[in-house]
Amino acid sequence: MFTRLALRTVARTVTHARAAPAALAAASPNLAARFRLYSTSGSSPSAPAGDNPYANPAIGVDFDASAMMRVTNPTSGNAEDEYIPPFQLRPAPRPNEPIDNKRKRLLWESRKRGILENDLILGTFAKRHLDELDDTELEQYDRLLDENDWDIYYWATERRPVPPEFADTRVLALIRHIARNPEGEVRAMPEL
Numbered sequence: 001m002f003t004r005l006a007l008r009t010v011a012r013t014v015t016h017a018r019a020a021p022a023a024l025a026a027a028s029p030n031l032a033a034r035f036r037l038y039s040t041s042g043s044s045p046s047a048p049a050g051d052n053p054y055a056n057p058a059i060g061v062d063f064d065a066s067a068m069m070r071v072t073n074p075t076s077g078n079a080e081d082e083y084i085p086p087f088q089l090r091p092a093p094r095p096n097e098p099i100d101n102k103r104k105r106l107l108w109e110s111r112k113r114g115i116l117e118n119d120l121i122l123g124t125f126a127k128r129h130l131d132e133l134d135d136t137e138l139e140q141y142d143r144l145l146d147e148n149d150w151d152i153y154y155w156a157t158e159r160r161p162v163p164p165e166f167a168d169t170r171v172l173a174l175i176r177h178i179a180r181n182p183e184g185e186v187r188a189m190p191e192l
Contacts, residue, residue, distance in 0.1 A: 123189055
């Protein structure tokens with residue numbers, strides 16, 4: 001809650017997303033010290049990424065207040081009421097995760113996607129092939145599961161081009177084979 005209120009204060013104090021942090025510092029020194037906003041030229045931050053206090057590799061949040069997007073508040077209709085900071089969430093790295101734990105986690109993530117089609121395709125893939133994947137393929141599958149559900153679905157059904165990092169992988173080839181369903185099986189969620 002505090003962060004949202006603070007961002008509203010930042011948005012109202014700095015009237016445009018690319019305004020200099022000096023305007024914020026003049027209006028509210030405490031808030032400026034807390035948020036350490038960076039001015040930008042164009043869309044790239046002027047401060048190195050390592051100096052950004054919101055770049056948190058553990059949770060993958062990279063916050064640059066200078067690139068906040070201005071949106072219209074649906075209740076008031078005022079464009080200056082809300083600013084949404086762009087950020088990207090990435091899962092926490094798991095460098096020393098035991099292989100058995102990784103397989104169990106990937107099985108759960110495969111079955112609980114949120115889109116029924118992906119649940120069936122990836123759940124079937126996990127049931128049939130997860131135990132036979134080596135470490136490299138498990139990492140590829142883990143990275144694939146971090147992608148957007150609709151992107152995974154379109155890549156599996158070959159309706160959209162696949163990014164180079166997944167294009168020629170055995171994992172995606174196996175998932176595509178399951179999605180094609182050449183045997184014509186009637187599918188249900190596989191048993192655990």
